Amino acid sequence: VSDAGRWAHVTAVFQEALERDETARGAYLDAACAGDGPLRAEVESLLAAHQAAGRFAEGSPLEALAPSASRRWASTRGFRPAAGLAHTRSPRCWARAGWARCIAHAMRRSTARWP
Amino acid sequence: VLDHTSPVSDLLRAWGQGDTQARDDLLPVVYAELRAQAVRYMRRERRDHTLQPTALVHEAYVRLIGQARVSWQNRAHFFGLAAEMMRRILVDHARKHQAAKRSGAAMRVAWDERVGATPPLDCELLLLDQALAELAARDPRQARVVELRYFGGLSEQEAAEVLTVSRTTVTRDWNVARAWLFRRMTLGITEVQGE
Numbered sequence A: 001v002s003d004a005g006r007w008a009h010v011t012a013v014f015q016e017a018l019e020r021d022e023t024a025r026g027a028y029l030d031a032a033c034a035g036d037g038p039l040r041a042e043v044e045s046l047l048a049a050h051q052a053a054g055r056f057a058e059g060s061p062l063e064a065l066a067p068s069a070s071r072r073w074a075s076t077r078g079f080r081p082a083a084g085l086a087h088t089r090s091p092r093c094w095a096r097a098g099w100a101r102c103i104a105h106a107m108r109r110s111t112a113r114w115p
Numbered sequence B: 001v002l003d004h005t006s007p008v009s010d011l012l013r014a015w016g017q018g019d020t021q022a023r024d025d026l027l028p029v030v031y032a033e034l035r036a037q038a039v040r041y042m043r044r045e046r047r048d049h050t051l052q053p054t055a056l057v058h059e060a061y062v063r064l065i066g067q068a069r070v071s072w073q074n075r076a077h078f079f080g081l082a083a084e085m086m087r088r089i090l091v092d093h094a095r096k097h098q099a100a101k102r103s104g105a106a107m108r109v110a111w112d113e114r115v116g117a118t119p120p121l122d123c124e125l126l127l128l129d130q131a132l133a134e135l136a137a138r139d140p141r142q143a144r145v146v147e148l149r150y151f152g153g154l155s156e157q158e159a160a161e162v163l164t165v166s167r168t169t170v171t172r173d174w175n176v177a178r179a180w181l182f183r184r185m186t187l188g189i190t191e192v193q194g195e
Helices: A003-018 A022-032 A037-052 A069-076 A092-097 A099-113 B007-016 B020-044 B053-065 B072-103 B106-115 B124-138 B140-151 B156-163 B167-187
Strands: none
Touching (some): A003 B124, A003 B167, B007 B020, B007 B072, B053 B072, B156 B167
């Protein structure tokens, strides 16, 4: 399956799962992802991101320009540093260098870990 | 009968009829109009949390097209283009801001060395722009929905008109694109590779 075809499939299963309530979701995923562990993991990861996203990208992009936006963005969402961020000196590092820089740093690290 | 046209509505109409040169001619006009307004807003109301691109894009439409008669398809063309220009304006602005900050920030060298040689992205907006380019590589329409909704401030209905798809499709694209972008920006690449 091509990358685009794979992504279209992920998208479809994600959407179907999202439209079901929590109780029906597990059974749906059992059926839709039967024998395809990576598909299930990817869809569940996206569902978790959807849950955690809060009001991400729903405000004004003009606000996102403000230097304080990254910190506000993190704090309003109760953001907790992910694995790649654990070693950074938050919150002092956020205050000094800006939250987005820490994220960029973590992104580079995580890219290195998942080639 | 009054001739309800403006140079911009003429270009818009020509583009609607397949004249791609007309689109190229429109780009700088729309960019300049939106940018002038955006700069004015940003200077005056830096802390205004209600500042939305919707207002800028709709104002630009009124100023450039005025009372000219424009079909809804051409109107959709305009909003699609305006969203693209808004993204470019905001990204250009963020980059310039970042460059200015870096040139005057010698004291942060120690931090920069620890982080690595690549210039860090200081701004959520630049991270999003980059992530959006990655998303466009796998699904152009999903990325375009984010561009229209977030950068252009278009409603779901307006975005659906621009893309000539159903509103449900826009909602679905938006949901999955937002989840993917959020994950990309917070956790990096955690995607499970397909077989």
